[in-house]
Amino acid sequence: MKYYNNILETIGNTPLVKINKITKDVKALVLAKVETTNPGNSVKDRMALQMIEDAEADGRLKPGGTVIEGTSGNTGMGLALACIQKGYKLICVLSDKQSKEKMDILRAVGAEVHVCPTNVEPDDPRSYYSVSKRLATEVPNSWYVNQYDNPSNTKAHYLTTGPEIWEQTEGKITHFVVGVGTGGTISGVGKYLKEKNPDIKIWGIDTYGSVFKKYHETGIFDENEIYPYITEGIGEDILPKNVNFDVIDKFEKVTDKDAAVYQRRLAKEEGIFVGNSAGSAIKGILQLKDELKEDDVVVVLFHDHGSRYVGKMFNDDWMRDRGFLDEEKVCAEDLIKD
Ligand code: PMP
Numbered sequence: 001m002k003y004y005n006n007i008l009e010t011i012g013n014t015p016l017v018k019i020n021k022i023t024k025d026v027k028a029l030v031l032a033k034v035e036t037t038n039p040g041n042s043v044k045d046r047m048a049l050q051m052i053e054d055a056e057a058d059g060r061l062k063p064g065g066t067v068i069e070g071t072s073g074n075t076g077m078g079l080a081l082a083c084i085q086k087g088y089k090l091i092c093v094l095s096d097k098q099s100k101e102k103m104d105i106l107r108a109v110g111a112e113v114h115v116c117p118t119n120v121e122p123d124d125p126r127s128y129y130s131v132s133k134r135l136a137t138e139v140p141n142s143w144y145v146n147q148y149d150n151p152s153n154t155k156a157h158y159l160t161t162g163p164e165i166w167e168q169t170e171g172k173i174t175h176f177v178v179g180v181g182t183g184g185t186i187s188g189v190g191k192y193l194k195e196k197n198p199d200i201k202i203w204g205i206d207t208y209g210s211v212f213k214k215y216h217e218t219g220i221f222d223e224n225e226i227y228p229y230i231t232e233g234i235g236e237d238i239l240p241k242n243v244n245f246d247v248i249d250k251f252e253k254v255t256d257k258d259a260a261v262y263q264r265r266l267a268k269e270e271g272i273f274v275g276n277s278a279g280s281a282i283k284g285i286l287q288l289k290d291e292l293k294e295d296d297v298v299v300v301l302f303h304d305h306g307s308r309y310v311g312k313m314f315n316d317d318w319m320r321d322r323g324f325l326d327e328e329k330v331c332a333e334d335l336i337k338d
Contacts, residue, residue: 006085011038011045012160016168016299021269022262022282026289028175028296032282033165035303036274040077042304043161047184048078050156051145052086066091066142070132073102074233074304075147080109091139093132098232101308119228122238129238148182148240157188165189165299166196173200175292177285178301179234179277180204180212180251183243185301190247204251205277205284207259210235212243213251230256230322232312233277233303252287254280257324260313262286263306267314273306276313 004010016031023030035043055061066089067079076092083090090111094103097118106113114135116128124130136144147153165173176193178186190202206212209229214222226237231254263279266272281300285292292298312318319325 007039008085022265027294028292028298030298033299033301036305040081042074044074045078046160047153047156048075049082051150051152052082054152055143061143066139068132068136068142069145070128073098076106076111080111093128095128099308099312153184153242154188157185158192162189162192169297172297173299174296175201175298177203177281179281181234182240187242187244194247201249202247204248205281206251206253207231207235208253213253216245216251231259252284254283258283260324263313267306274302275304278302
């Protein structure tokens with residue numbers, strides 16, 4: 001019989017899928033590493049398990065303990081799966097801009113969910129950074145994960161995602177493109193790929209309202225870059241320790257509207273039903289297409305599943321309210337012309 005001993009064993013070994021229509025004007029071969037086939041439907045299962053197992057190994061997390069994390073949802077889902085298997089309680093602290101689906105999903109897998117306001121300073125006691133840290137001091141036998149600064153986050157991608165991409169492309173990859181939040185994905189995959197071939201370009205996708213691109217280009221942490229935005233999962237108003245700027249060659253910013261429009265195009269034109277940061281990442285490649293040649297092999301990583309966005313980017317009223325639908329009509333007309 002062929003079976004897995006538990007759901008955690010199904011994490012990783014995700015497929016690499018060619019993008020055909022959206023990238024028709026890009027000379028390079030564009031391949032998507034589609035992370036939705038992980039059991040929690042996101043790439044975050046990989047790092048969640050790594051963070052828990054490393055904390056168990058060095059005694060930070062003890063039997064029967066409570067795991068606490070400030071998470072936008074995907075990490076929470078990964079942590080939940082690991083906590084269920086390993087017998088821990090999980091408390092997730094979310095910001096109120098996260099979709100309701102993400103919160104409901106976390107509750108479905110047994111997590112206790114706390115919701116905090118988004119538009120407050122990170123050091124404000126109401127912010128989700130502050131609330132998670134406070135809970136970690138108040139709840140007995142608890143461990144605060146801190147995916148932003150926890151090195152096991154980057155390590156998971158160095159040990160699994162990076163090698164998978166290298167093997168799946170038979171070492172032919174020339175560019176890796178991915179949205180950046182905690183920085184774990186880009187830093188782990190980037191480090192692994194650069195060790196294999198230092199010529200591989202690592203491009204981070206950022207959003208308007210986030211500090212990464214300016215900091216990378218100037219070394220200045222510019223607070224004027226920080227303002228509210230809609231894009232989910234990427235961009236930050238802090239510099240997480242997991243962002244290794246040394247392995248990143250370039251950041252590209254994509255607008256909220258483009259992220260949503262291209263997320264919908266991935267679903268409608270490629271049948272790839274993925275999250276909002278995937279829309280940012282594919283649009284980022286189109287913005288940088290003049291830097292790509294025919295022989296290039298671009299791998300873009302799609303973090304999570306579209307089902308978490310049915311009340312937002314996949315909802316026409318939500319899109320229309322923000323003036324995001326007009327561009328899609330143009331895209332549809334392009335398609336008819338094709
Ligand atoms: N996209 C989504 C949907 C995410 O949840 C995250 C994690 N915040 C990212 C992209 C960014 O990944 P990372 O934290 O590894 O930089």
